[in-house]
Amino acid sequence: MATVLTFKAFAREKATWCPGCGDFAVLRAMQEACVRLRLASHRTVLVSGIGCSGKITSYFSSYGLHVHHGRTLPIATGVKLANRDLTVIAAGGDGDGYGIGLNHLIHAIRRDVDLTYIVMDNGVYGNTKGQTSPTTGTGTITPSSPAGAVDEPVHPLRLALAAGITYLAQGVSSDVPQLARLVEAGIRHRGFALINVFSPCPTYDRLRTYQWWRARLINLDADPAYRPESRAQATEAVMTQDGSIVGLVYREEGRPLDVRLPGFSPTPLADEEITPRLDAVRRLLDEEYLP
Ligand code: SF4
Ligand code: MG
Numbered sequence: 001m002a003t004v005l006t007f008k009a010f011a012r013e014k015a016t017w018c019p020g021c022g023d024f025a026v027l028r029a030m031q032e033a034c035v036r037l038r039l040a041s042h043r044t045v046l047v048s049g050i051g052c053s054g055k056i057t058s059y060f061s062s063y064g065l066h067v068h069h070g071r072t073l074p075i076a077t078g079v080k081l082a083n084r085d086l087t088v089i090a091a092g093g094d095g096d097g098y099g100i101g102l103n104h105l106i107h108a109i110r111r112d113v114d115l116t117y118i119v120m121d122n123g124v125y126g127n128t129k130g131q132t133s134p135t136t137g138t139g140t141i142t143p144s145s146p147a148g149a150v151d152e153p154v155h156p157l158r159l160a161l162a163a164g165i166t167y168l169a170q171g172v173s174s175d176v177p178q179l180a181r182l183v184e185a186g187i188r189h190r191g192f193a194l195i196n197v198f199s200p201c202p203t204y205d206r207l208r209t210y211q212w213w214r215a216r217l218i219n220l221d222a223d224p225a226y227r228p229e230s231r232a233q234a235t236e237a238v239m240t241q242d243g244s245i246v247g248l249v250y251r252e253e254g255r256p257l258d259v260r261l262p263g264f265s266p267t268p269l270a271d272e273e274i275t276p277r278l279d280a281v282r283r284l285l286d287e288e289y290l291p
Pocket of ligand 2: 051093094095120121122123124125126133
């Protein structure tokens with residue numbers, strides 16, 4: 001009898017996020033997507049950053065790296081280039097990805113590294129008690145902006161499209177089926193996929209609740225006139241409604257880095273036999289380091 005796989009195939013220890021945290025839904029969507037794609041845990045790598053969302057590597061059954069603040073993408077890039085046969089997913093929060101790690105995002109996009117990057121965007125630094133983050137709206141009162149945030153927030157979809165992204169989507173934690181579809185399509189995409197997720201933090205953000213999001217979301221997937229392969233339509237959507245659209249925003253054929261690199265081995269570098277030239281190592285040590 002054929003085994004029926006459920007999301008539990010990618011479940012590990014019990015998540016300790018606060019009750020109602022949007023990150024539970026993101027975890028579930030990722031698990032559903034990986035099961036539908038019939039991925040194997042031991043051929044999948046999840047790299048996560050610092051923050052509440054970064055704990056996701058402990059709850060997801062795959063190889064996992066919980067790395068330095070903001071450094072998910074360079075490390076995920078290294079994993080993919082070392083073993084192109086692995087499915088590599090990167091995940092983190094808005095502080096990690098759009099603050100300290102923003103520069104890496106732009107470069108991963110222009111290189112079109114074959115990764116799926118999922119950002120749990122709650123507009124606060126939840127792990128350190130709710131300070132303003134790069135995506136906090138102007139005027140929002142937080143512990144670090146008692147008179148209201150003064151800065152214009154980062155607009156991740158606008159930045160990604162301008163940098164040349166080949167797969168761009170946005171989801172919300174209240175719609176796991178849509179989120180799972182977006183993640184599944186992002187993993188299938190050969191190239192860099194960014195999925196920004198409105199993931200509420202009910203502990204430190206009492207404004208942007210699930211109800212608040214439901215009242216203002218526009219679902220591009222349900223609009224027959226919206227064509228995600230049209231850069232003009234995507235540009236119009238992200239320049240005018242990036243804070244409220246969900247669905248597949250833009251997709252074009254990828255130009256993955258591991259295919260474009262000249263002379264890059266078709267077999268994974270990790271599988272290559274490395275024979276140390278001991279004579280050369282000894283000569284080097286003798287010449288350079290020994291008196
Ligand atoms: Fe989630 Fe906010 Fe709690 Fe962190 S503080 S686990 S983001 S609800
Ligand atoms: Mg955050």
